[in-house]
Amino acid sequence: MNICFVISDIATEAIGTSVVLMKKVQERGHNLFVMSVGDFIFHHDKPISLRCKKIPKTPKSRTVEKFWDRVQDPELAYSVIGSDSLDVLFLRNNPTEETDDRHWAEHSGIAFARMIQQSGVLVLNDAFAMSHAFIDKLYFEELPSVIKPNSLITRNKEDLLKFWEEAGKKMVLKPLEGSGGQNVYLIDKDKKNLNQIIETISANGYVIAQEFLPEVSKGDVRVILMNGQILEEDGELAVIRRVNNDASEFRSNLALGAKAKKAKLTKEMQRIVDITAPKLKRDGLFFVGLDIVDDKLIEINVLSPGGLDYCKDIGLPDFTETVVKAIERKMEYKSFYQRELSNRELATMD
Template structure:
């Protein structure tokens, strides 16, 4: 199959990220693999998606790092949606805030065009358009979520702070990777107004109940086709992300340390509750972040850590993902135009 991955930019995509791992897994299975920066997308006069991309063929690589570094050195070539079987949207819109605002929604807009050529687009582009900020999380059952308000009103946030007994989390509605996440308590209450103002510069503020178990970090679990991702040797794609000393953030990019963690009935129950909506929305591969018995976040754009988990458990999760995509391509060709992209995405 011909599979293209949309990334933010070739220069900023690290060879040890999850997307190069997925690309390398596909490459090893003799698929044609392409990487497209958001700024390289275009709409052609004949009505098809067109893109400049980087690809490599006919060489052997021992690691994903050597594979992707070689890809990065390649000259740009061009591909169209008429040629592709799969377009995997793996860019992070939050990385573009304040830098390239035009790039935040480009991938799913152009992804919609690709579906017209019967290209399988993952995750489903229409659903991604509705999930471009953390408001998407609020559409899941309330029993999953910490108590939350989303507002730009200082008084509402301060009233919520009092209601939460002077302890809460503040973060922007748009963002990822632990950027601009603050814990407010009695000790730093004097900075509350200033902190709210700083977050408000980029939009709405999320004020969220503080969960005491957050001090132990969180659990990142990958879901594929709505269920926990499992390797062929029976290991789950999950890890405990332990906070760096004195930091409330457990994201790996924010200094959190990954550790092995065991699947529990409680985590399986949380995964089962989120499954119906993820399947309905065509969310093929997502990362959910869990603290205690609550879901803290659902990352539907470019969840990371799959390669870290693979190394930690000495197993191969990326190939399982590619094998699932291969089945979707088979279904798509077998049924021709009878299956919608949103359904194919989670079959």
């Protein structure tokens, strides 16, 4: 299998879920290619090309750190390949984490992937589904209200103040487009710096106000789904609690210093999965992260969900073999059915 991972930038990518998945792909004997999102090349008369690195085979015993050092080594040359030589294109860049000087990178990966997908390469997640869910917090609002906290999306200050009053003078404000816990604020009865906060967030787009869930003080739980089911390996489930050691910090993002812990699946979490999964499967979203507090889904990540790189440290399997085997099965189904199965169907076929 020839598989290419699209990440934001090879030179700056940190070790995370994408990297541990790449390492497992190679360990299972596949041809691994890695590219930055800025390295698509369009020809009007031939398949799209990719400027990428083909990663030489390395011993399975090599650590993930040494593996990634090898990929990032400037002496490992780039080459240009045709997208028609690939079996799978795995989109793992996160558009919402791009800096202000890289607006071009936000949509380009998905846009080129749509074209490559139409040529017959398996794209994960489905590129048209990714386009639809590009603003994942807005995609989140398409889910049934019974599993979500009350929320409002607006750029109007008066609307936000009215929501704050109706929510018992306690709400969370965050940008509609963004991730990693950046520019997320808890607004309580003191309303400290509220005008400044609203101006800061709304300057870059819409604001989402969400009712505050007191249980968030205990952290949230990241549930990783694959093919619309909770990712499972060796009888263990990919359910990870994220807790911030700072009692005054209500955000539980690992990027902001929260700690990962092994968590148990509750019936409330399972209900959220059961309600969410049919839509994810229909839309072609292969690999998705759900963030849950108590009995409410507070966020969904369809662009580049993470968490697998923490699993081994907290007593869980690394889950990467299960993910790669699932991709292998999709390629087998594709060989059997040729063009009878759409990319969207294959993307979530178990």
